[in-house]
Amino acid sequence: MTSHSNHPYHLVEKSPWPIITSFGVFFLLTGLAKWFHTYSFNLVFMSLIMVSFCSYQWWRDICREGTLQGLHTMKVISGLRYGMILFIISEIFFFFSFFWAFFHSSLNTTMEIGLMWPPTGIEAFNPFKIPLLNTIVLLVSGVSVTWAHNAILQGLHTQAVQSMVITISLGIYFTLLQIFEYFEAPFTISDSVYGSIFFVATGFHGLHVIVGSLFLSVNLLRLVIGQFSSYHHFGLEAAIWYWHFVDVVWLFLFVFIYWWGS
Numbered sequence: 001m002t003s004h005s006n007h008p009y010h011l012v013e014k015s016p017w018p019i020i021t022s023f024g025v026f027f028l029l030t031g032l033a034k035w036f037h038t039y040s041f042n043l044v045f046m047s048l049i050m051v052s053f054c055s056y057q058w059w060r061d062i063c064r065e066g067t068l069q070g071l072h073t074m075k076v077i078s079g080l081r082y083g084m085i086l087f088i089i090s091e092i093f094f095f096f097s098f099f100w101a102f103f104h105s106s107l108n109t110t111m112e113i114g115l116m117w118p119p120t121g122i123e124a125f126n127p128f129k130i131p132l133l134n135t136i137v138l139l140v141s142g143v144s145v146t147w148a149h150n151a152i153l154q155g156l157h158t159q160a161v162q163s164m165v166i167t168i169s170l171g172i173y174f175t176l177l178q179i180f181e182y183f184e185a186p187f188t189i190s191d192s193v194y195g196s197i198f199f200v201a202t203g204f205h206g207l208h209v210i211v212g213s214l215f216l217s218v219n220l221l222r223l224v225i226g227q228f229s230s231y232h233h234f235g236l237e238a239a240i241w242y243w244h245f246v247d248v249v250w251l252f253l254f255v256f257i258y259w260w261g262s
Contacts, residue, residue: 008073008074008075008076009073009075009076010065010071010072010073010076012065015058015061017054017057017058017061018058020050020054021051021054021055021058023050024047024050024051024054025047025051027043027046027047027050028044028047028048028051030043030047031043031044031045031046031047032044059218063222063227063235066232066234066235067222067227067232072232072234077234080234080238081234084238084241084242085241088241088242088245091208091245092245094204095201095204095205095249095252098197098200098201098204099201099252099256101193101197102197102201102256102257102261103256105117105193105194105197106261112192113192113193113194117194117261118194118261118262119191119192119193119194121191121192122187122191122192122194122195123186123187124194124258124261124262125181125185125258125262126262127254127258127259127262130177130180130181131181131254131258131259132254133177134174134177134178134181134250134254135250135251135254137170137173137174137177138170138174138246138247138250139247140170141166141167141170141171141174141243141247142243142244142247144163144164144166144167144170145163145164145167145216145240145243145244146240147159147163148160148163148164148167148236148240149236149237149240151163152223152228152229152230152233152236153230154230155229155230157223160223160228161220161223161224164216164219164220164223165220167216167243168213168216168217168220171209171210171212171213171216171243172213174209175206175209175210175213178202178206178209182199197257198257201253201257202253202257205246205249205250205253208246208249209246211242212239212242212243212246215238215239215242215243216239216243218235218239219235219236219239222235222236223236
């Protein structure tokens, strides 16, 4: 298709997936509100299936356009890079709001929380137990995912697959450790501003780890079936950028919320 055009851009074909996905997300939000008030999970379950199916179909089409149809020219890939960079910047500001709330509350303590941080009655986590272990896990995963990137650049397919498997396994291990930490937490999200900030900030980071693990898993599958090469692998590169972002955010969470904040 691109050989018959006089420009390097990709003019996408009509697709039903964006509009159907938007309806799925709307039903998901509505289902969550219904779940919170009536404890009925049916609408949430159906909308999750709908969003997952549409996402698979949509991403499948994009992979076909870039890998099989050759529609992702260097100009298109450059646009995708800028798009991913802007997305990560938006995520940085998303977490910045949590840190703003944390420092506002911890540096300006009020009578309601006992004029101290952590607030009166809150037993904070020991930062040198599970939080430190999770930090080591993510740092090691950052090394392994960088290994995967270098391996694909050098055409070392086996090493790229091995390092991706290691990274995804570490991401799953991190998630399991965080779930265990939440079950063992001596406070809840309703325990003053400390509990709210802690669970919202670390919970959203945990969600990003799950999304990043899925992102890497999809690219691992594409790597195994031979859709990537040393010069065509932006999908994998975008997942690696995202994973590094998740690593850096956790370092800030560990240093300020777990360590300094305790």
